[in-house]
Amino acid sequence: MSKQFRIAPSILSANFAKLGQEVTDVIASGTDIVHFDVMDNHYVPNLTIGPLVCESLRPVTDAIIDVHLMVKPVDRIIPDFAKAGANIITFHPEASEHIDRTLALIRECGCKAGLVFNPATSLSYLDYVMDKVDMILLMSVNPGFGGQKFIPETLNKIRQVRARIDASGRDIWLEVDGGVKVDNIAEVARAGADVFVAGSAIFGASKDSDANRYDTVVAAMRAELAKA
Ligand code: DX5
Ligand code: ZN
Numbered sequence: 001m002s003k004q005f006r007i008a009p010s011i012l013s014a015n016f017a018k019l020g021q022e023v024t025d026v027i028a029s030g031t032d033i034v035h036f037d038v039m040d041n042h043y044v045p046n047l048t049i050g051p052l053v054c055e056s057l058r059p060v061t062d063a064i065i066d067v068h069l070m071v072k073p074v075d076r077i078i079p080d081f082a083k084a085g086a087n088i089i090t091f092h093p094e095a096s097e098h099i100d101r102t103l104a105l106i107r108e109c110g111c112k113a114g115l116v117f118n119p120a121t122s123l124s125y126l127d128y129v130m131d132k133v134d135m136i137l138l139m140s141v142n143p144g145f146g147g148q149k150f151i152p153e154t155l156n157k158i159r160q161v162r163a164r165i166d167a168s169g170r171d172i173w174l175e176v177d178g179g180v181k182v183d184n185i186a187e188v189a190r191a192g193a194d195v196f197v198a199g200s201a202i203f204g205a206s207k208d209s210d211a212n213r214y215d216t217v218v219a220a221m222r223a224e225l226a227k228a
Pocket of ligand 1: 010012013035037068141142143144145146147148177178179180197198199200201
């Protein structure tokens with residue numbers, strides 16, 4: 001049975017001066033999910049976009065909007081993102097005082113909930129909440145910036161999470177974020193991921209024809225995934 005793989009372009013690397021068009025183009029190129037990176041210059045040393053931008057993008061696309069919160073505290077911004085049209089909200093467990101409560105809050109707001117693990121964060125946070133997560137996001141770079149190099153030790157962590165998900169019997173998505181490119185996406189898939197965030201690899205693609213700028217790189221990623 002072939003697995004369903006989803007590609008999630010990270011708009012962190014998009015041109016913010018024409019963000020709506022960027023989202024339309026990148027989804028039209030055959031991607032599935034808008035990965036929306038929220039950074040607060042506190043939990044991570046960078047500052048990006050908030051609920052107002054999510055609200056502006058919502059009418060532009062029917063695609064899933066996947067909000068990756070790199071903020072501390074976490075809880076008070078969740079209802080705002082839910083109202084702004086987010087479909088999935090993930091957060092870093094060490095940025096929340098009460099992980100179980102934060103997961104419940106996200107679901108009460110009508111969104112899918114997920115936990116994000118930095119490269120050196122222990123998976124033990126999952127021990128008591130496996131039935132309360134819809135997605136697990138593994139960072140393959142340290143959070144804060146696009147364009148970093150994939151940390152290879154992540155592959156083993158992906159395998160561990162895949163085993164835990166399979167043992168749970170639940171349809172939990174396993175997303176990987178950071179340094180994913182055409183040349184390593186198949187390896188990430190073989191390790192067990194099914195959602196692939198890619199920022200610089202997609203939005204950094206150069207225009208090589210009059211066709212949609214992102215068609216070539218997304219097709220190359222799909223071809224690699226087909227081999228995985
Ligand atoms: C980093 C962000 C990522 C980032 C990925 O903290 O969470 O989503 O945009 O960018 P690339 O694909 O360029 O590593
Ligand atoms: Zn992200």
